[in-house]
Amino acid sequence: xxGARRPGEHPALPVTPGELARExxxxxxxxxxxxxxxxxxxxGVDTLEAxxxxxxxxxxxxxxxxxxxxxxTGAWAVPDAVRRLAAIRSWExxxxxxxxxxxxxxxxxxxxxxxxxxxxxxxxxxxxWHRAGAGAWxxxxxxxxxxxxxxxxxxxxxxxEVQHRAEQLLHLVGRSQRDGRSGGDEAEEPQVLLHxxxxxxWSALRLAxxxxxxxxxxxxxxxxxPDGAPAADNAALVRAAQQVLxxxxxxxx
Numbered sequence: 090x091x092g093a094r095r096p097g098e099h100p101a102l103p104v105t106p107g108e109l110a111r112e113x114x115x116x117x118x119x120x121x122x123x124x125x126x127x128x129x130x131x132x133g134v135d136t137l138e139a140x141x142x143x144x145x146x147x148x149x150x151x152x153x154x155x156x157x158x159x160x161x162t163g164a165w166a167v168p169d170a171v172r173r174l175a176a177i178r179s180w181e182x183x184x185x186x187x188x189x190x191x192x193x194x195x196x197x198x199x200x201x202x203x204x205x206x207x208x209x210x211x212x213x214x215x216x217x218w219h220r221a222g223a224g225a226w227x228x229x230x231x232x233x234x235x236x237x238x239x240x241x242x243x244x245x246x247x248x249x250e251v252q253h254r255a256e257q258l259l260h261l262v263g264r265s266q267r268d269g270r271s272g273g274d275e276a277e278e279p280q281v282l283l284h285x286x287x288x289x290x291w292s293a294l295r296l297a298x299x300x301x302x303x304x305x306x307x308x309x310x311x312x313x314x315p316d317g318a319p320a321a322d323n324a325a326l327v328r329a330a331q332q333v334l335x336x337x338x339x340x341x342x
């Protein structure tokens with residue numbers, strides 16, 4: 090929805106609680122089933138501060154009470170792992186908590202952050218960017234308690250490379266690109282979501298649709314529509330994504 094982007098990177102980038110609430114309502118009306126957002130401080134920088142989180146959740150749930158809301162715990166917000174863990178544990182006194190939160194498993198303290206979230210009753214999405222992150226997640230005691238695995242592809246990949254990288258990540262987490270499923274009991278495995286950054290975003294979304302994987306789109310990931318035209322806002326991206334996913338499957342180029 091907004092990601093780690095700063096104000097000014099896009100005219101419709103939501104930063105304040107009110108702006109985030111309006112965007113959540115708009116993307117829900119456009120068909121989004123859940124939202125992932127980054128809480129910002131007064132300067133528009135990512136924060137894990139409990140009061141800022143509560144303010145956003147109050148605003149969002151007033152306009153979209155039924156929409157599941159996820160937040161980021163990215164290390165860029167609080168680079169020191171001990172301080173980051175303390176910030177998340179400080180959420181305990183809040184009357185409102187997010188439904189889920191993403192944890193990038195290649196970051197220092199990922200296991201401890203995930204454990205703290207689970208203790209609070211917040212679902213955990215495992216962010217897997219590469220082999221090291223996948224290995225750390227597979228070794229984690231919290232692996233089977235995650236609600237979702239986020240496979241993220243970097244900016245700048247061509248169509249064929251998107252498919253190759255996705256196949257690698259899926260293999261690393263024990264899934265098949267053919268159908269996005271594991272060979273074991275699916276009920277015990279977390280959902281897999283595939284998405285990409287920048288020029289990779291739309292190719293990754295199309296591939297996710299072909300593979301039966303969950304996916305996402307928003308100004309965090311990409312600022313343009315599939316035809317390269319600037320996206321007006323998050324809702325425009327969601328509507329475009331639905332059109333792409335409904336289109337007949339085509340052979341990858």
